[in-house]
Amino acid sequence: MVTPSSEELNAQRSDFGLRLSNSMAKYGPLCVGIDPHRKLLADWGYNVDAEGAELFSMRMLQAASGCAAAVKFQTPMFERYGSKGFEALERVLYAARQMGVITIVDCLHGGLPTTISAIADAYFKPNSPMLADAITLLPYYGARSLNGLISEALDNGRGVFVASLTSNPEGMSLQTAIRQSGDYQGHTVAYGIAATAQKHNVDIEGMGSVGLIIGATIGQWIQDSGVDPSQFTGPILSPGYGWQGAEAKDLKTVFKGTRGNVLVTVSRFIASHGPDISALKQATESIALDVRQALYEAMNEGENKEKDGMGTNTANENASANSETAAVDSANVAQGDKPKGRLVVLTGPAGVGKGTVENAMRKKHPGVWLSVSATTRKPRPGEVNGVNYWFLTDQEFSAKENKGEFLETALVHGLARYGTPLKPVQEHLAEGVPTLLEIDLQGARRIKERAAELGVDVVYVFIAPPSFDELVRRLKGRGTESEAEVNKRLETAKVELAAENEFDVTIVNDNVDRAADELWSVIAREYGL
Ligand SMILES: O=c1ccn([C@@H]2O[C@H](COP(=O)(O)O)[C@@H](O)[C@H]2O)c(=O)[nH]1
Numbered sequence: 001m002v003t004p005s006s007e008e009l010n011a012q013r014s015d016f017g018l019r020l021s022n023s024m025a026k027y028g029p030l031c032v033g034i035d036p037h038r039k040l041l042a043d044w045g046y047n048v049d050a051e052g053a054e055l056f057s058m059r060m061l062q063a064a065s066g067c068a069a070a071v072k073f074q075t076p077m078f079e080r081y082g083s084k085g086f087e088a089l090e091r092v093l094y095a096a097r098q099m100g101v102i103t104i105v106d107c108l109h110g111g112l113p114t115t116i117s118a119i120a121d122a123y124f125k126p127n128s129p130m131l132a133d134a135i136t137l138l139p140y141y142g143a144r145s146l147n148g149l150i151s152e153a154l155d156n157g158r159g160v161f162v163a164s165l166t167s168n169p170e171g172m173s174l175q176t177a178i179r180q181s182g183d184y185q186g187h188t189v190a191y192g193i194a195a196t197a198q199k200h201n202v203d204i205e206g207m208g209s210v211g212l213i214i215g216a217t218i219g220q221w222i223q224d225s226g227v228d229p230s231q232f233t234g235p236i237l238s239p240g241y242g243w244q245g246a247e248a249k250d251l252k253t254v255f256k257g258t259r260g261n262v263l264v265t266v267s268r269f270i271a272s273h274g275p276d277i278s279a280l281k282q283a284t285e286s287i288a289l290d291v292r293q294a295l296y297e298a299m300n301e302g303e304n305k306e307k308d309g310m311g312t313n314t315a316n317e318n319a320s321a322n323s324e325t326a327a328v329d330s331a332n333v334a335q336g337d338k339p340k341g342r343l344v345v346l347t348g349p350a351g352v353g354k355g356t357v358e359n360a361m362r363k364k365h366p367g368v369w370l371s372v373s374a375t376t377r378k379p380r381p382g383e384v385n386g387v388n389y390w391f392l393t394d395q396e397f398s399a400k401e402n403k404g405e406f407l408e409t410a411l412v413h414g415l416a417r418y419g420t421p422l423k424p425v426q427e428h429l430a431e432g433v434p435t436l437l438e439i440d441l442q443g444a445r446r447i448k449e450r451a452a453e454l455g456v457d458v459v460y461v462f463i464a465p466p467s468f469d470e471l472v473r474r475l476k477g478r479g480t481e482s483e484a485e486v487n488k489r490l491e492t493a494k495v496e497l498a499a500e501n502e503f504d505v506t507i508v509n510d511n512v513d514r515a516a517d518e519l520w521s522v523i524a525r526e527y528g529l
Pocket residue numbers: 033035074106165166167168213215239240241242243244265266267268269
C-alpha cells in the first residue's frame with residue numbers, strides 16, 4: 001500500500017470544505033432540506049411510508065440540483081419506516097452522488113469512542129451504502145469526544161457540522177450556560193463547542209471541513225453566547241429560515257461580518273410549494289436569492305474586531321466590545337471625526353502577485369480589512385462567494401449600480417464587470433480600521449475621479465513585477481486562463497505598467513515577504529500603527 005504524503009493528507013482533510021465552498025460559489029448559500037414530513041407526503045398525494053418518503057426526496061433533490069449548494073436529509077424521517085426507510089435513504093443518497101450534489105445527513109449523532117467508530121463506518125467509508133459528504137453531530141458528550149470521529153471524517157475527505165446554537169428556543173439556556181471548569185471555564189457552552197471545532201480549521205487555507213450549526217432564529221442570543229460567526233472559518237449550517245420564523249433580517253443580525261461560509265438550510269418553506277417540480281424549482285431559486293442578498297448585507301454590516309485564536313469573546317467581553325463600538329460610533333457622529341487613515345488602493349497588472357503579497361501581509365497583520373469586490377465573471381475553482389468576490393448576475397450588478405451602491409465600477413477586458421461596494425469601505429474607514437482595496441487600473445482611475453465627491457481620502461499603491469518577462473511567466477504559470485485570455489491580459493498589463501507614475505507608491509514584487517512588509521509599512525504609516 002502506498003502511504004500518502006503529508007500534502008496529500010492535508011488536501012484530503014480540506015476536501016469537503018473546498019468542495020462545499022466551490023459549490024456555494026457556483027450555486028449560492030442555500031442548502032435544500034429534504035425532510036419527508038408525514039403531512040407533506042399526504043399533501044403531495046404520496047403514501048405515508050418509505051416509498052412515499054423516497055418519491056418525495058427524489059423530487060426535492062431534482063428541485064435542488066443546479067439551484068442549491070447542497071441538500072440535507074433528516075434521518076429520523078426515514079428511520080421511522082425501519083429498514084425500508086433506510087433503504088430509501090440509501091437510494092436517495094446514491095442518486096444525489098450520481099447527480100454530483102453535496103449531501104449532508106442530519107443524524108445529529110455523538111457518543112463514546114466505540115459508538116463514534118460505528119458512525120464513521122456508516123457515513124464516511126467509501127463503500128458505505130449511506131456515504132455522505134458530511135453529517136451533523138451533537139456534542140453533548142463533550143465537544144472533544146467528537147475528535148476521533150472528526151479525524152475519520154477528514155481523513156476520508158468528508159466534513160461534519162457540530163451543533164453549537166440550535167434553532168429551537170429550548171436549547172438556548174443550556175447552550176449559553178457558563179462553563180464552570182475545563183479549557184473554556186467562564187465561557188458559554190456554545191463558545192467551547194465553537195472553539196473546539198475551529199481548532200480543526202485553523203491550518204486550512206480557505207474554508208475548513210469542520211462546521212457548526214447556528215440557528216438563524218437565535219437573534220440577539222448570538223451576543224450572549226460569545227460566539228462570533230464572523231471569526232469561524234469552517235462552514236456554518238443555519239436552520240430556522242422560513243418555517244421556524246427566521247427572516248432575512250435575522251440572517252443579517254446573526255451572521256454579521258461573515259464572508260461566504262454560511263449555508264442556510266431550508267426545508268418545509270420550499271417543500272410547501274410542491275409537488276409540482278417547476279413550482280419547487282421556482283421557490284428554491286427565489287429563496288436562494290433572498291438568502292444570498294441577506295448574507296451579502298450581513299457581510300457589509302460586519303465590523304473588524306481583533307479576537308483570540310478562535311475569534312470569539314466571552315459574553316462579558318462582547319458586552320463591553322459592543323458598548324465600546326457604540327461609543328465610538330456616536331462620538332464620530334457627534335464630533336464629525338475624520339477617519340484616521342486613508343483608503344489604501346492597491347493596483348498592479350494581472351499575474352504580478354497582488355493577492356499573494358496582500359495575503360502575506362494580512363497573515364502577519366490580520367487587523368487589515370480587505371474590501372471584497374463584486375463581479376459578474378464566473379468563479380474560478382476554489383473561489384468562494386463573499387470571500388474572493390461577490391459573484392453577481394448582470395441583472396443584480398446593474399440594480400446595485402443604479403442605486404449608487406458602488407464606489408466604482410469597471411468593465412474589464414470587455415468580459416466582465418467589477419465593482420467596489422461603497423458602504424463597507426466608508427464604515428471601516430470611519431471606525432479607523434486599516435482598509436485595503438485591490439483593484440485594476442480603470443478602477444483606480446475611477447476612484448480618483450469620485451473620491452473627493454464621496455469624501456474618501458486615498459493613497460494609491462502600485463505593485464510592479466521585477467520585469468515584463470517575469471510577468472509573462474507568472475501569468476502563464478497560474479494556468480487559470482485560456483491562451484486568448486492570457487494574451488488579452490498581457491496587452492492590458494502593458495498599459496497598466498505605463499501608468500505607474502499615476503501612483504503615490506510603487507512596490508516591486510521581487511520577493512513576496514519583502515513586498516508584504518513594504519505594503520504594511522505604507523499602511524502602518526497611514527494609520528499611525
Ligand atoms: O438546530 C437545528 C438543527 C437542525 N435542524 C433541522 O433543520 C431542518 C429545518 O427544517 P425547516 O423545515 O426548514 O424548519 C430540520 O430538518 C431540523 O430538524 C433545525 O431545525 N435546527
